[in-house]
Amino acid sequence: MRGNGFEPKIVAFLCRWCAGAGADLAGTSRLSYPPNAVPIRVNCSGRVEPAWVVEAFRSGADGVLIGGCHPGDCHYVVGNYKTRRRIYLLQKVLAEVGVEPERVRLEWVSATEGARFARVMREFVEELRALGPLAMNQEEKALPPQGGVHA
Amino acid sequence: MAAPNPGPKGPRVGVFVCYCGKNIAGTVDVKKVAEAAAGLPGVVYATTHEYMCSDPGQELVKRAIREQRLTGVVVAACSPSMHEVTFRRAAQEAGLNPYLLEIANVREQCSWVHEGPAATDKAVRIVRAMVEKVKGNHPLTPVEIGHSRTCLVIGGGIAGIQAALDVADAGFDVILVERSPTIGGRMAQLSETFPTLDCSQCILTPKMVDASRHPKIRILAYSEVEEVTGFLGNYRVRIRRKPAYVIADKCNLCGECAKVCPVRVPNEFDQGLSERAAIYIPFPQAVPSSYTLDAKNCLGLVPLTCGECAKVCEAKAIDYDMQEEIVEEEVGAIIVATGYDLYPKEAMAEYGHGTVPDVIDGLEFERLLSASGPTKGQVRRPSDGKVPREVVFIQCSGSRDPELHKPYCSKICCMYTAKHALLYRHNVHDGKAYVFYIDIRAGGKDYEEFVNRAMEDDRILYLRGKVAKVFREEDKVMVWGVDTLTGKRIEIRADLVVLAQAMVPAEGTWDLARKLRIACGSEGFLKEAHPKLRPLEALSAGIFMAGAAQGPKDIPEAVAQASGAAAKAVGILSADKLVHSPEVAEVDEDLCSGCKLCAPQCPYGAITVDEVAHVNEILCESCGTCVAACPSGAMSLRNCQDEQVVRMVQAALAEG
Numbered sequence: 001m002r003g004n005g006f007e008p009k010i011v012a013f014l015c016r017w018c019a020g021a022g023a024d025l026a027g028t029s030r031l032s033y034p035p036n037a038v039p040i041r042v043n044c045s046g047r048v049e050p051a052w053v054v055e056a057f058r059s060g061a062d063g064v065l066i067g068g069c070h071p072g073d074c075h076y077v078v079g080n081y082k083t084r085r086r087i088y089l090l091q092k093v094l095a096e097v098g099v100e101p102e103r104v105r106l107e108w109v110s111a112t113e114g115a116r117f118a119r120v121m122r123e124f125v126e127e128l129r130a131l132g133p134l135a136m137n138q139e140e141k142a143l144p145p146q147g148g149v150h151a
Numbered sequence: 152m153a154a155p156n157p158g159p160k161g162p163r164v165g166v167f168v169c170y171c172g173k174n175i176a177g178t179v180d181v182k183k184v185a186e187a188a189a190g191l192p193g194v195v196y197a198t199t200h201e202y203m204c205s206d207p208g209q210e211l212v213k214r215a216i217r218e219q220r221l222t223g224v225v226v227a228a229c230s231p232s233m234h235e236v237t238f239r240r241a242a243q244e245a246g247l248n249p250y251l252l253e254i255a256n257v258r259e260q261c262s263w264v265h266e267g268p269a270a271t272d273k274a275v276r277i278v279r280a281m282v283e284k285v286k287g288n289h290p291l292t293p294v295e296i297g298h299s300r301t302c303l304v305i306g307g308g309i310a311g312i313q314a315a316l317d318v319a320d321a322g323f324d325v326i327l328v329e330r331s332p333t334i335g336g337r338m339a340q341l342s343e344t345f346p347t348l349d350c351s352q353c354i355l356t357p358k359m360v361d362a363s364r365h366p367k368i369r370i371l372a373y374s375e376v377e378e379v380t381g382f383l384g385n386y387r388v389r390i391r392r393k394p395a396y397v398i399a400d401k402c403n404l405c406g407e408c409a410k411v412c413p414v415r416v417p418n419e420f421d422q423g424l425s426e427r428a429a430i431y432i433p434f435p436q437a438v439p440s441s442y443t444l445d446a447k448n449c450l451g452l453v454p455l456t457c458g459e460c461a462k463v464c465e466a467k468a469i470d471y472d473m474q475e476e477i478v479e480e481e482v483g484a485i486i487v488a489t490g491y492d493l494y495p496k497e498a499m500a501e502y503g504h505g506t507v508p509d510v511i512d513g514l515e516f517e518r519l520l521s522a523s524g525p526t527k528g529q530v531r532r533p534s535d536g537k538v539p540r541e542v543v544f545i546q547c548s549g550s551r552d553p554e555l556h557k558p559y560c561s562k563i564c565c566m567y568t569a570k571h572a573l574l575y576r577h578n579v580h581d582g583k584a585y586v587f588y589i590d591i592r593a594g595g596k597d598y599e600e601f602v603n604r605a606m607e608d609d610r611i612l613y614l615r616g617k618v619a620k621v622f623r624e625e626d627k628v629m630v631w632g633v634d635t636l637t638g639k640r641i642e643i644r645a646d647l648v649v650l651a652q653a654m655v656p657a658e659g660t661w662d663l664a665r666k667l668r669i670a671c672g673s674e675g676f677l678k679e680a681h682p683k684l685r686p687l688e689a690l691s692a693g694i695f696m697a698g699a700a701q702g703p704k705d706i707p708e709a710v711a712q713a714s715g716a717a718a719k720a721v722g723i724l725s726a727d728k729l730v731h732s733p734e735v736a737e738v739d740e741d742l743c744s745g746c747k748l749c750a751p752q753c754p755y756g757a758i759t760v761d762e763v764a765h766v767n768e769i770l771c772e773s774c775g776t777c778v779a780a781c782p783s784g785a786m787s788l789r790n791c792q793d794e795q796v797v798r799m800v801q802a803a804l805a806e807g
Contacts, residue, residue: 011800017690024230027259035265035273038803039256040280040796041231046752047775047788055797059804073670075690076774077754086779111690112672118264 008062008128010037012121013052015045017075018110019067025114033121036128037065044068045106046079050090053104057094060137063103063128067117070108080108100131162193162286165221166278167212169203169228171258178262180271184227187275193286195219204234212238213245221247223285227255227278248290250734250790255281280799287795293730296769298384299483301326302720305376305663308336309355309706310698310713311488312362317717318486319367323724326480327362328390329372330659331419333437335359336490337699340420342520342528344706345570346601352523356436363438371478372439379666382755382772383693384483384729394473396444396452397430401468404432408442408460408469416448418525422515424533425525430460430469434523444469484693484720485667487677488713489660491699494549494557494653501555502548502621502650508534509628510621510648512548513567520574530578532647535626539582539646542575543630544568545618546588549653557653559674562703564651565592569605571649576609584611585643587618587632595705614641621648654703669694676702687716695719734789735771736778738764742785749777749786 014020020041026033042048045068053064066087068080084106091101105124109117166188170176181199189197196219200208203226215221224247226238231254239249257274265273300323304315307329315325327334338344339359341351362368371390378389412428420433429448432441450457452471461469496512497505509532511519518524519531532539546568549556565588572584591613593599605611618632630643656675664671669689670678677696680688687695695716698709723729736757743763750758757770758777764786766777775788787793 009804011803021232024232024256024259027230027261027263030263032264032266035261035269038273038276038280039260040799040803041256042775042791042796043788044774044776047779047791049779049793049796051793052796052800056800056804059801060806061800061804072665075668076772076776077668079754079774079776082752082776082780111670112678 010063011056011061012037012039012065013048014067016043018069021111022109022113022117026118029114031118033118034125036125044076044079045083062134066106067109162222163195164193164223165215166197166225168199170201175258175262178266178270179274184274209241216245216247224252225281227257229258230256250291251288253281253285276803279802283798283802288790291733295728296731298729299481300724301482303482303485306488307334308490309338310709312358313710313713314486314717317714319365321721325368327370328374330375332373332443333433341517345566346597359438386482388480390478392476396473397442398468399439399441401466402441403466407463411459411463421518421525484723486695486716488697489700490657491654492657494655507623512650512652516649541583541645542647543645544586544649546651548650561654563705568651569602572611573605573609586613735768735773736766739785742783748780752777752780
């Protein structure tokens with residue numbers, strides 16, 4: 001945390017081909033954005049297990065970003081469509097246990113959209129600042145152990 | 152700085168933090184990152200270097216691997232897309248399995264976009280997460296695969312022809328697929344080429360003949376790629392051969408069929424400026440050298456309806472019963488050279504929506520100038536066939552106009568407009584030629600000199616400014632524009648207006664890209680793997696691109712790119728063996744219940760299920776979508792296992 005204001009912690013699962021490459025391009029283009037997110041590279045957003053997102057919240061994250069290729073542009077043809085369904089379902093489940101669905105953000109960022117990646121990061125951090133810390137982390141209340149949620 | 156208590160059996164990870172000069176160290180406190188790494192469980196060695204990718208830097212990594220008996224390495228440096236290969240090779244040279252080395256991206260995704268202590272804090276988190284990953288990585292061996300030695304070239308324009316010839320000359324079989332009845336592409340339609348004024352057909356047709364006679368090249372004209380499956384070295388392609396209803400080997404080009412055909416439709420080869428019969432040959436030097444019956448416009452393939460062409464064909468070459476054919480081929484590499492179209496003049500509301508007959512585009516003017524064209528090379532305007540005395544050429548028509556049309560520069564228009572105006576002046580000695588331009592972009596060998604020649608020797612009047620409106624007035628075409636150098640309004644009562652329309656990707660480029668699973672950029676041109684360093688490759692391994700399909704370019708550039716793409720393809724075709732990533736999905740058969748949820752997730756058909764699921768590791772492309780779908784945890788992705796990522800998440804978020 002920096003300063004007195006609340007700084008959300010974020011885990012960003014970025015696919016290698018689009019969102020991750022877009023994040024690299026943001027770097028190459030020196031487009032600054034807040035440093036709140038720790039990126040974790042996966043081959044495809046379709047690899048992202050909903051259980052990982054749950055684990056991130058259990059471990060103290062205030063938000064989780066999943067970045068994939070635009071619909072129709074998935075390097076693995078259709079992986080991102082699977083992601084979209086899983087994350088939509090996950091948001092519903094999380095809402096049931098008191099995690100605001102906006103804390104899970106699914107974004108399509110292409111390899112040429114460095115500026116878009118930087119903007120997404122800025123927006124997400126702003127939104128999470130407004131939302132405040134994840135309540136269950138404040139109460140140190142834990143969700144069931146990882147492995148329980150699947151698409 | 153060696154860390155204390157390395158366990159004898161546990162992991163022994165080394166962390167190497169790169170300064171990258173000031174690129175990382177300017178914002179991230181790299182020493183602090185190394186110190187933090189040294190304190191992590193399992194890390195036995197952590198250090199920094201000014202440039203880790205330099206020879207001394209790599210040597211440092213190699214020495215540490217040997218001396219510290221490392222079981223895993225994290226290099227905190229630039230994006231893995233830059234130096235992952237470099238460091239994995241170094242690890243291998245030092246005796247460490249390359250899959251036990253990972254890159255922590257602390258430059259593109261950290262030091263270049265953040266500042267202050269927060270940047271260092273994020274770098275530490277990134278490294279911590281990557282240390283956890285490396286601790287869970289397993290040594291892997293790439294899978295060796297056999298591959299096809301045949302190259303598929305899609306598109307038979309000059310780029311496709313050049314690529315096919317170069318691959319074939321290197322000794323490999325080529326299948327050249329062209330959707331129209333002949334190869335030759337746009338270049339066959341051009342009159343002369345800038346800046347030398349070589350006759351386009353004269354320099355192109357020898358190459359077309361070379362391609363048709365080459366024992367290694369099989370031309371499939373009037374054919375389209377239907378489906379592409381497989382992967383690098385082992386693409387399976389389904390090609391649809393449209394029926395030409397003429398047996399090419401029998402056709403002797405006598406042309407009697409076209410004479411008796413009662414149908415007349417616009418001739419595509421002349422951009423609609425002339426007519427052709429339903430049975431036709433695009434131009435005399437077409438390759439393959441045969442007539443084609445266009446079933447869409449034929450009165451009927453049932454001889455009862457018409458049948459005139461078959462009656463007069465002495466060679467008995469016409470076969471109304473010819474059927475569509477699907478050709479299946481295995482190819483090792485694919486070169487996409489599908490070329491361009493012109494942005495339609497119908498889209499230009501300001502220039503008459505394509506409804507003014509004497510407002511034509513650049514390709515139409517090429518046909519008017521061409522000796523093989525509808526006017527036998529005499530410039531005559533379409534409306535009444537008169538020789539135009541005043542011609543206005545408008546550059547950047549549809550280009551460099553982000554509000555209404557295309558934002559990009561089409562690159563070749565400055566040059567071909569100068570050529571058009573010059574050839575017009577050579578053709579009509581007392582004619583007046585005006586060129587409206589925004590800027591003159593004549594970058595290229597002898598290009599600037601060519602434009603100067605047009606301006607000075609041929610006294611073409613160049614007017615800097617945009618044309619606001621073009622409309623018909625009686626038998627003239629009115630052009631309203633502004634000369635921005637003098638600030639004067641300009642009105643020209645022209646006989647003919649030629650629009651240098653923007654170049655756009657050929658129709659169907661996007662569909663083909665989908666079939667190939669390669670990307671198109673925002674304007675629909677094929678997207679290269681890296682705009683500077685990998686300009687010929689698609690992101691999918693084994694697929695290359697050449698010519699205007701990748702972006703506007705002129706003939707020499709298209710040819711150079713084609714030869715480059717051919718060299719890249721030959722690199723694959725000639726390899727002793729290809730390797731496939733071993734970081735694929737695998738099944739724990741003890742855990743698998745055979746529920747079959749995984750198989751439909753796979754876009755490659757790599758999963759089969761009997762009692763339990765099986766993954767074909769050559770077909771698997773490592774997306775991991777099946778893994779996330781497996782409800783019993785039986786499916787995993789090698790070196791991206793659940794436990795690994797969970798630990799990465801925990802490490803990324805941990806305090807301190």
